Each structure stands twice: as structure tokens, then as C-alpha cells.
Amino acid sequence: MGSKQRGISIGDLSMQTKVNIETIRYYEKIGLLAAPWRTEGNHRVYHPGHLARLTFVRRSRELGFSIDEVRSLLRLVDGGHSSCSDVQAVTLEHLDDVRKKIADLQRLEQTLTEAASRCQGGSIPDCPIIEALYAPAHAAGA
Numbered sequence: 001m002g003s004k005q006r007g008i009s010i011g012d013l014s015m016q017t018k019v020n021i022e023t024i025r026y027y028e029k030i031g032l033l034a035a036p037w038r039t040e041g042n043h044r045v046y047h048p049g050h051l052a053r054l055t056f057v058r059r060s061r062e063l064g065f066s067i068d069e070v071r072s073l074l075r076l077v078d079g080g081h082s083s084c085s086d087v088q089a090v091t092l093e094h095l096d097d098v099r100k101k102i103a104d105l106q107r108l109e110q111t112l113t114e115a116a117s118r119c120q121g122g123s124i125p126d127c128p129i130i131e132a133l134y135a136p137a138h139a140a141g142a
Contacts, residue, residue, distance in 0.1 A: 007037065007045035017054045024054065032057055032070060065094055 014021045027033040033054055036044045053074075060070045072090050076082035111132060118128035 007047050008051060010044045010046070013046050013051060013054065016051060017058055019054055019058050027054070027057060030067070032067070032074065063094075064098060069094055 008016070010021055010024060013019075014024060017024075019027075024033065028035055033050060036046045036050060038044060056074075056077075057070055060073060065073065069090060073087060076086050076090070115129045115132035
């Protein structure tokens, strides 16, 4: 029992991984992070495996992987029978989503740039930005 008491507190885990305490609890609740051992006072005690897994989850989320995609990656890791090509398949699917979002953002940038460049600071009824917001998406350049 002594080694469990020397584990990592939730506050320390949060500081080491830069993941908010409430987010850590959420990840436990949805099963991305295993429930830790608890003290007699019901305090969570984490171990280095929790630290590694939470770092993996945080980095995956920073790279834009959804919770479901992270769960899929973790299943591949946890199963131990997957290959790098399985991980690559999830990653390539995510990359396709990222590229679509980039294209959407580029269209958004173009639409906003065009609308803002036509604005002369006149009255609202003649404002090209307001007109662009009322226009159907295809007419606004999106």
C-alpha cells in the first residue's frame, strides 16, 4: 500500500500533463483514462501509466483528433494486435477531415476579406458585410 500512496495526485497529474482537473475526471468518466486507485479518504492516486496515457490523449486532442478518434487509437494500442497501418488509417482519415476544414476556412477567409474590402463605413442598409451575411452560401463565395 505504501507505493500507491506515493503515486501522483490529480493536481500533480494536471500540472504535469497540462490537462485541467475537470477534464481528467471527464476522461475517466468516458473511459479514456482508467479509474485510479483511491485512498481511504477517497483521493485519487495515479501512476506513471496514467501520466503516459493522459499525455497521449492530450497530444491527440491538440492534433485535432476527436474523442471517438482518440478512443479508436487507444483501442488499437490497448489491443496489442494492431499494426502501424491500422493507426495510419485512422490518421489518414483525420488528415482528410483536417484538409476539408482548411479548405472551408480558406473559403471563409475569402468571403470575409471580400465583404470587408467592399465596406465603405456607410449606413447599415447599404453595408456589403450585412448583404454577404444575408446572401446564400453559394452567392457569398462559399
